[in-house]
Amino acid sequence: MPTPEPRLLPWPAAAAGLDAPARLRHLVAGALRTGRPLAAWREPGAAHPQLLVARSLEAAYTGLPPALDAGAPAGFAFFPFRDSDHYPALFLPADVRYDPARPDAVAVAPAARELLPNIAAWLALPTPAELAWHHSPQPAPHAATEAEYTRLVRRGVAAIEAKEVLKVVSSRAARRPLPPGFDPLAAFDLLGAKYPQAFVSLVSVPGVGTWLGATPEVLAEVTADGHFRTVALAATQPATAAASPQTAIWRQKEIEEQALVARYIVNCFKQLRLREYHETGPRTVVAGQLLHLRTDFEVDLRAVPSPASLGTDMLRLLHPTSAVGGMPKGAALEFLRRHEGYDRAYYSGFLGPVNVAAPGVARLFVNLRCLQVRAHEAILYAGTGLTVDSDPEREWQETEMKLQTVAAVLG
Numbered sequence: 001m002p003t004p005e006p007r008l009l010p011w012p013a014a015a016a017g018l019d020a021p022a023r024l025r026h027l028v029a030g031a032l033r034t035g036r037p038l039a040a041w042r043e044p045g046a047a048h049p050q051l052l053v054a055r056s057l058e059a060a061y062t063g064l065p066p067a068l069d070a071g072a073p074a075g076f077a078f079f080p081f082r083d084s085d086h087y088p089a090l091f092l093p094a095d096v097r098y099d100p101a102r103p104d105a106v107a108v109a110p111a112a113r114e115l116l117p118n119i120a121a122w123l124a125l126p127t128p129a130e131l132a133w134h135h136s137p138q139p140a141p142h143a144a145t146e147a148e149y150t151r152l153v154r155r156g157v158a159a160i161e162a163k164e165v166l167k168v169v170s171s172r173a174a175r176r177p178l179p180p181g182f183d184p185l186a187a188f189d190l191l192g193a194k195y196p197q198a199f200v201s202l203v204s205v206p207g208v209g210t211w212l213g214a215t216p217e218v219l220a221e222v223t224a225d226g227h228f229r230t231v232a233l234a235a236t237q238p239a240t241a242a243a244s245p246q247t248a249i250w251r252q253k254e255i256e257e258q259a260l261v262a263r264y265i266v267n268c269f270k271q272l273r274l275r276e277y278h279e280t281g282p283r284t285v286v287a288g289q290l291l292h293l294r295t296d297f298e299v300d301l302r303a304v305p306s307p308a309s310l311g312t313d314m315l316r317l318l319h320p321t322s323a324v325g326g327m328p329k330g331a332a333l334e335f336l337r338r339h340e341g342y343d344r345a346y347y348s349g350f351l352g353p354v355n356v357a358a359p360g361v362a363r364l365f366v367n368l369r370c371l372q373v374r375a376h377e378a379i380l381y382a383g384t385g386l387t388v389d390s391d392p393e394r395e396w397q398e399t400e401m402k403l404q405t406v407a408a409v410l411g
């Protein structure tokens with residue numbers, strides 16, 4: 001059965017003078033004012049951001065990862081590292097959409113038809129000077145001191161030495177004051193301009209909170225031309241005049257750490273009895289001021305026995321990957337649950353649009369280099385992959401460097 005087309009709602013006379021970014025802000029203001037979840041995102045290399053508003057919070061709750069096939073609903077996935085009551089797995093249905101490349105109309109999906117008069121009413125109001133961003137009612141997570149974090153790293157190394165785990169990715173939260181007049185949408189634009197190759201996002205959900213990020217890591221992509229893609233991203237060093245992607249030198253520890261992540265992905269393919277995949281790399285890639293090692297994996301879906309379910313099956317096997325949890329998965333996650341000392345919430349979960357650009361097109365990213373916006377402060381998150389040779393002081397420095405990516409919007 002063909003999906004009914006969305007209704008295109010033209011902008012009212014009141015919004016006639018607004019340019020495309022001002023129209024996006026106007027729609028965001030309306031969504032926030034009426035307590036609706038929203039997601040704005042800018043895909044790597046894209047000229048414009050996209051905006052999606054869900055008709056209600058209830059419509060966004062989900063227990064399961066999204067299905068990556070053409071027949072599944074369209075929306076924006078926002079998944080925590082670990083599912084919990086405070087930070088639920090969300091899939092924001094694509095009820096109301098705005099694409100600044102097509103600035104003349106707002107698209108309203110059939111499921112949200114009854115909202116049409118309501119939306120027409122917010123569009124006709126002036127944009128408020130201050131937007132009412134949603135904040136999490138949860139207390140701020142514990143922010144580890146340097147002494148606490150280096151202790152966690154030493155524990156991780158001891159667990160590797162004791163062969164409890166092969167690799168574990170420890171992480172921490174850091175609290176920073178918000179600069180006066182902090183504007184999450186302006187920060188979103190700034191992240192987009194600063195990191196053209198990142199997936200830049202701004203998600204705000206009632207009762208859950210507001211998150212901003214600029215991640216370099218693809219989790220699972222299904223392309224319009226029928227390919228599945230994922231990456232093994234790991235190892236970190238600062239990009240400097242001496243260390244560019246062409247000249248960077250990697251230590252044995254870093255090469256092995258990234259190889260473990262690549263091996264993990266190959267094991268996922270094996271579990272699905274998939275033998276036909278292309279593997280490219282590892283090569284050095286730039287993410288903001290950092291360099292990482294990345295191997296790209298690609299599967300031609302025409303060549304696999306069950307193309308419709310491969311993306312969904314891989315997503316379920318991949319999350320959380322060994323780039324953010326560790327290996328073996330169960331033991332590494334148990335180590336983190338016992339020792340990490342805070343709730344990662346949506347950091348190192350995943351996010352992105354599914355079936356929004358077109359049916360069967362999905363782009364999910366690991367939620368790294370992100371922050372949570374609270375009333376007066378931002379919570380920033382970063383982690384580091386540990387191996388047997390990890391030096392606690394260096395790992396702390398590495399989290400400091402990773403925090404800089406989003407700290408750039410805090411002035």
Ligand SMILES: C=C(O[C@@H]1C=C(C(=O)O)C=C[C@H]1O)C(=O)O
Pocket residue numbers: 169171217233234235236292323324368369381382383384385386402
């Ligand atoms: C965990 C993070 O990053 C991950 C860990 C990396 C590492 O251990 O070197 C590198 C890239 C990411 O896969 C983070 O940015 O918080």
